[in-house]
Amino acid sequence: MDELNKNLKQAVLDAIKKDGVKMRPRWHFLLLAILTATGALILLLTLVYLFSLVVFFLHQNGTWFAPSFGMRGWFDLLRGIPIYLLLLLAVFAIVLDTLVRRYSFGYRRPLLTSLGAIVAVVFIGGFAVAHTSLHHALDFQARHGHLPPPLGMWYGHHRAPPGDVYRGVIVASTTYGFMIALDDDGGTSTVIITPQTRLPFGADFSPGDTLIIVGDDMGTDTVRAFGIREIDPE
Amino acid sequence: MPTDEEIALKAQSGDTESFGELVGRYEAKLLRYARKFLLEPDDAQDLVQDIFIKAYENLRSFDATRRFSPWIYRIAHNEFVNELKKRQTRKTVFTIDFDTMFPNLQAPERADTAALERDSREMMEKHLEKVDPKYREPLVLYYIEGMDYREIAEILHIPVSTVGVRLSRARGILQKMAGDKTIYG
Numbered sequence: 001m002d003e004l005n006k007n008l009k010q011a012v013l014d015a016i017k018k019d020g021v022k023m024r025p026r027w028h029f030l031l032l033a034i035l036t037a038t039g040a041l042i043l044l045l046t047l048v049y050l051f052s053l054v055v056f057f058l059h060q061n062g063t064w065f066a067p068s069f070g071m072r073g074w075f076d077l078l079r080g081i082p083i084y085l086l087l088l089l090a091v092f093a094i095v096l097d098t099l100v101r102r103y104s105f106g107y108r109r110p111l112l113t114s115l116g117a118i119v120a121v122v123f124i125g126g127f128a129v130a131h132t133s134l135h136h137a138l139d140f141q142a143r144h145g146h147l148p149p150p151l152g153m154w155y156g157h158h159r160a161p162p163g164d165v166y167r168g169v170i171v172a173s174t175t176y177g178f179m180i181a182l183d184d185d186g187g188t189s190t191v192i193i194t195p196q197t198r199l200p201f202g203a204d205f206s207p208g209d210t211l212i213i214v215g216d217d218m219g220t221d222t223v224r225a226f227g228i229r230e231i232d233p234e
Numbered sequence: 235m236p237t238d239e240e241i242a243l244k245a246q247s248g249d250t251e252s253f254g255e256l257v258g259r260y261e262a263k264l265l266r267y268a269r270k271f272l273l274e275p276d277d278a279q280d281l282v283q284d285i286f287i288k289a290y291e292n293l294r295s296f297d298a299t300r301r302f303s304p305w306i307y308r309i310a311h312n313e314f315v316n317e318l319k320k321r322q323t324r325k326t327v328f329t330i331d332f333d334t335m336f337p338n339l340q341a342p343e344r345a346d347t348a349a350l351e352r353d354s355r356e357m358m359e360k361h362l363e364k365v366d367p368k369y370r371e372p373l374v375l376y377y378i379e380g381m382d383y384r385e386i387a388e389i390l391h392i393p394v395s396t397v398g399v400r401l402s403r404a405r406g407i408l409q410k411m412a413g414d415k416t417i418y419g
Contacts, residue, residue: 008265008279009257012286016250021287023248029295107391 036099043096044121050089051126053154056135057082061184062167062212062231068200069214069227076165076214085154093118166191166213166223169233170205177225180211190222191215198227205230238302246293253293256302257286263379264310270374271314273363281317285310304388307379311371311389318367361411369404372397 015021058064063080066073097115100106106114129135135155141147142155166189168180177193191213193203205211210233215223238256245253264285268278275281289309296305355377362370375386383401387394 008261008283009254011283012257013250013254015287016290021290023293024291026294101391108387108393110393
């Protein structure tokens with residue numbers, strides 16, 4: 001055993017002295033640490049941006065407000081979430097967590113704690129960014145064809161509400177409801193209010209109000225409202 | 235007698251003989267770790283030599299204000315896990331690790347009498363080869379290398395509480411193999 005060990009030590013020292021094994025300089029590790037930290041920061045900012053984009057889209061197509069009409073509204077919200085953006089968020093979050101777990105403050109804690117911290121930061125940051133004018137400005141650029149793909153494509157594709165959600169501005173009152181100009185295609189629809197229509201924030205509607213309507217398409221541009229609420233046009 | 239960290243500091247400035255001193259201090263420990271964790275591999279000597287070469291190449295990344303032992307054992311752990319992956323081409327080693335996913339209550343480290351520990355160690359060494367590598371490694375580090383939970387956590391890059399969970403499960407597995415004879419530690 002002693003002989004073996006002597007050989008091992010000698011073999012290591014020979015590799016260093018004769019085979020030219022070199023110690024990497026300190027700046028190499030410093031650079032690696034800076035690159036890793038920068039990569040982690042870029043990933044975190046990307047996550048915040050993507051999450052705020054999801055919130056912005058849901059506000060724009062109206063599904064964000066649909067849960068105030070009950071279970072049917074919640075389903076509309078789920079259907080309105082862009083799945084590929086959610087998948088992208090999940091992939092980036094896992095990559096970021098893997099990077100964070102290279103550091104002692106990451107691996108000393110359970111996976112759910114580090115991942116939970118990332119999700120919390122992304123939620124808070126995402127909601128904060130969604131309330132700035134960033135996405136409105138980018139959306140404006142996309143409408144005028146000034147944004148390169150995939151940004152231009154993203155902003156363009158999410159203006160139309162999914163399924164039975166309608167967003168528009170009242171242009172005139174009718175006997176059983178009102179007529180609205182739809183935000184997504186510029187067309188008009190007649191909205192019929194029934195005794196069953198849910199009005200969680202009241203029925204004080206007047207021309208010029210921006211509304212979210214969840215309802216059933218009756219054909220000939222007529223919608224029987226399941227729920228209606230007024231929203232801030234922004 | 236200078237500490238490992240003091241010697242490492244000298245080696246970082248290019249003193250090859252100091253590094254040789256560190257090799258002398260750790261070669262027997264790492265060979266034993268390789269033999270127990272990888273179950274008497276033929277190339278233990280080569281593997282440990284590679285560990286020391288990697289340690290030398292990366293020595294300047296070692297922070298001399300921290301302990302040297304977990305640092306070099308971490309390099310050994312990575313080398314051995316890679317070796318296991320090479321060997322087990324079909325089976326995956328260390329896939330999704332649910333032990334590190336959830337917060338666990340930390341199992342206290344237990345201090346038992348020397349006789350009890352000796353019995354447990356003998357039983358463990360007898361059945362070690364049948365234990366999954368994920369549980370075998372903390373057993374080797376705790377019982378054979380004599381490390382505490384915190385050091386093992388630093389080497390495996392897992393929470394300290396997870397070390398307790400893995401050791402507890404490993405003891406359970408050994409107990410089953412040994413016909414429900416209690417494993418202490």
